[in-house]
Amino acid sequence: MEQSSIITIQELIKRFPVGKGEFTALNGINLTFNTGEFVGxxxxxxxxxxxxxxxxxxxxxxxxxxxxxxxxxxGDLTTKSAAKLRKKYLGFIFQTYNLLPVYTVYENVEFPLLLLKMSSGERRKAVLDALEWLGMTDKIKSRPAQLSGGECQRVAIARAMVKKPEIVLADEPTANLDAANSHNILKMMLKLNEELKTTFIFATHDDKVIKYLKRKITLEDGKVVQDEFITK
Amino acid sequence: MIAFKLAFRNLVGAGLRTWLNVFVLSFIYILIIWQYGILDGWNHQANKDMKAWEVGNGQYWQENYDPYDFFTLEESHAKIPEVLQKASSEGVVTPILISQASVYPDGRIQSMLLKGINPDQKVIAVPSAELNVESEAMPAGSPTAGRTGHEIPVVIGRRMAKSCKLKVGDVTTIRWRDINGTFDAAEVKVAKVFNCNVPNVDAGQMYIPIEKLQEMMQAPDEATMFIIGKDFEMNETVSGWEYKDYDFLMTEMNEMMKMKKVGGSFLYVILLLLAMLAIFDTQVLSIFRRQKEIGTYIAMGMTRGQVVSLFTVEGAMHAILAVILGAIYGIPFLLWQLKIGYTMPAGSDDFGLAIAETIFPVYGLGLIITTVLLVLIITTIVSYMPARKISKMKPTDALKGKIQ
Structure with missing residues (x-):
């Protein structure tokens, strides 16, 4: 299948003010990401x-x-347009899961669909499908506090995937998980990547994640020092 | 609608913290509605009682008459005009002659007003018919034995009876001054002690037949004022007499009720401030504690404005939930009060205002809607103020929970 570019980064520089000076976090990044990539x-x-x-x-x-x-x-988007972009095309997975604590598993996964103003029937089907992919259908009514770390992260993945976004951005998704849970989560994400052709981009320094990657981009001091495609 | 749905979920999910705020707010709703209901009920009852007992549908005052200046009483009487005499004989107005006098219960002296009233009048509720009793013959052995008409029948109110320690059948001495300035005295017998909620009709006053008072004052066919009944309408002016309409006569009472309402408002303003402080604190704490949640909302595609709305609606929804909770326990309470009324504390009839022993509240739709809207608007403003901070948050900092 021919791959098309969905993210293009050109001469990207990001500076943060530190005291009276500035810290350059990213320095001249040039990258392209194609549909269906599984990149770290x-x-x-x-x-x-x-x-x-x-x-x-x-x-x-x-x-x-x-x-x-x-x-x-x-960089040129208004806050509204940026919100629209995130709402329609992007899914996020965080290191600390960031589940909404007062919501049940079902409500957490349903949340992005509420923002997309889907009908209740469509929402229900999509939520149940997502939870089934992640094997969480038996925890529908549980709250995040009642779940283990691995389960929380599975709910977070279901929440990111439920709207079938083009891109999933995962920031250290396995940092808080043990080895067994990390492997499970990664296998699930890989499966979703292959079945739904969703582009996954991880930020990680976890070796367990690196094993699953199809492409590895190494950053050092804000610069790309290596960009390799891994064939298995 | 999403903001309402999410806010409701968040509030219900927050549990006890939400319900404590909601309970305090609901209590304030009920307290305001009850308190204003009692004041409105009091006002309604006082208006009704004052109309029935004192002011009628308006009055004609002799031009010199000033109820706040007793020194005018000597000059504030005049011959009853023909037109009012005619109306009086038809029973649609009733003349009142007023004189200053003293009463000597048990040898004590007490100032009072002597009011002459037509025993057959039906314009006001004073039981003047009791003045129609025949004077009894004096008992044998007394200096005036066998004479009748010696004691003048009088009716007095409960307050007057209490202050003079008089009861039905008691005889006491009164002293007055006629229009020529001559003092005279007589004995009166209490024919009736009536119960009345209007102190102006009751306290420090004695009602005697008007013809008798005219005779005592040497002022035949004279009166100080006329009280108008409901079926009387006169367009012409009466020379030497001033017409005072119902609204004018009720001005003082209405002003006093307004003052009572303002005074009564302090309690609920304090309670409202406490509730608003609780909601404000809850909001500030929420925004501080829920930074990651705010960052997550933004990451999932909500605009900062939507998140501000969500937090504002969350705060304002306390007031909506309070309406529901308040309705659950408040409606039965308010209906129960409507049925049994509120018994005024002992001694409240000495306030100088027309107060019934039991006041039945009046709950108007306007009062309920105004109260709900007032609390809702204030709660929304109080919720919005801290929520504005969200619009200045950087989503990346919020996600890390870094904002101080």
Whole structure:
């Protein structure tokens, strides 16, 4: 199948004010991501992985250069347009799951669909499908506090996947999980990537994740030092 | 609609914290409605009683008459005009002659007003018919034995009876001054003690037949004022007499009720402030504690404006839930009060206002709607103020929970 580019990053620079000076988190990044990729951005702490993910996710804006996601330059978007982009095309998975604590599993997964104003019937079907993919149908009425870390992350994946987004951005998704849970989660994401052709971009320095990647981009001090496609 | 749905989920999910705020707010709703209901009920009852006992449908005052200046009483009487005499004989108005006098119960002296009233009048509720009793013959052995008409029958109110320690059948001495300035005295016998909620009709007053008072004051066919009944309408002016309409006569009472309402408002303003403080604190704490949640909302595609709306609606929804909770326990309570009324504390009839022993509240739709809207609007404003901070949050900082 021919792959098309859904993310293009051109000469991206991101600086943060630190005291009276500035810290350059990303320095001249040029990357292209195609549909259906399973990519890991790896590197030590402070190398700029999360910053790059935030810019791709239109949660942050570049200081210079461009990040074009689904044909839209995130730096030029209004807050409303950026929200629309995230709502329609992007799914997020966080290291600390970020589930809404007062909602049940069902309600957490349903949340992105409420924002998309889907009908209740469509929502129900999509939520149950997503929970079935992740094997969480028996925990529908549980609240996050009643779940284990692995289960929470599975709910977070279901929430990210329920609207079948084009891109899933996962920031250290296995950092809080043990080895068994990490492998399970990664296998599930890989399966979803292969079945739904969703592009997965990870920020990670976890070796367990790296084993599953089809492409590994290594960042150091805000620069791409290696970009390799892994054939298995 | 999404904001309402999510806000409802968040509030219900927050559990006890929500319900404590909601309970305090619902209590305030009920307290405001009850308190204003009692004041409105009091007002309604006082208006009714004052109309029935004192002011009628308006009055004609002799031009010198000033109820606040007793020194005018000596000059504030005049011959009854023909037109009012005619109306009086038809029973649609009733003349009242007023004189200053003193009463000597058990040898004590007490100032009072002597009011001459037509025993057959039906315009006001004073039981003047009791004045129609025949004077009894004096008992044998007394200096005036065998004479009748010695004691003048009088009716007095409960307050007057209490202050003079008089009861039905008691005889006491009164002293007055006629229009020529001559003092005279007589004995009166209490024919009736009536119960009345209007202190102006009752306290420090004695009602005697008007013809008798005219005779005592040497002012035949004279009166100080006329009370108008419901079937009387006169368009012409009466020379030497001033017409006072019902609204004018009720001005003082209505002003006092307004003052009572303002005074009564302090309690609920304090309660409302406490509730608003609780909601404000809850909102500030929420925004601080729920930074990651706010970041997550934004990451999932909500705009910052939508998140501000969500938090504002969450706060305002306390007031909506309070309406529901308040209805659950408040409606039975308010209906129960409507049925049994509120018994005023002992001694409240000495306030100088027309107060019934039991006040039945009046709950108007306007009162309920105004109360609900007032609390809802204030709660929304109080909820919005801290929520505005969200619009300045960077989503990346919110996701990390880094905002101080």
């Amino acid at each position: 951005i790896v590197g030590p702490s402070g190398s700029g992985k999360t910053t790059l993910l935030n810019i791709i996710g239109s949660l942050d804006t570049p200081s210079e250069g461009k990040a074009i996601v689904m044909g839209q330059s995130t």
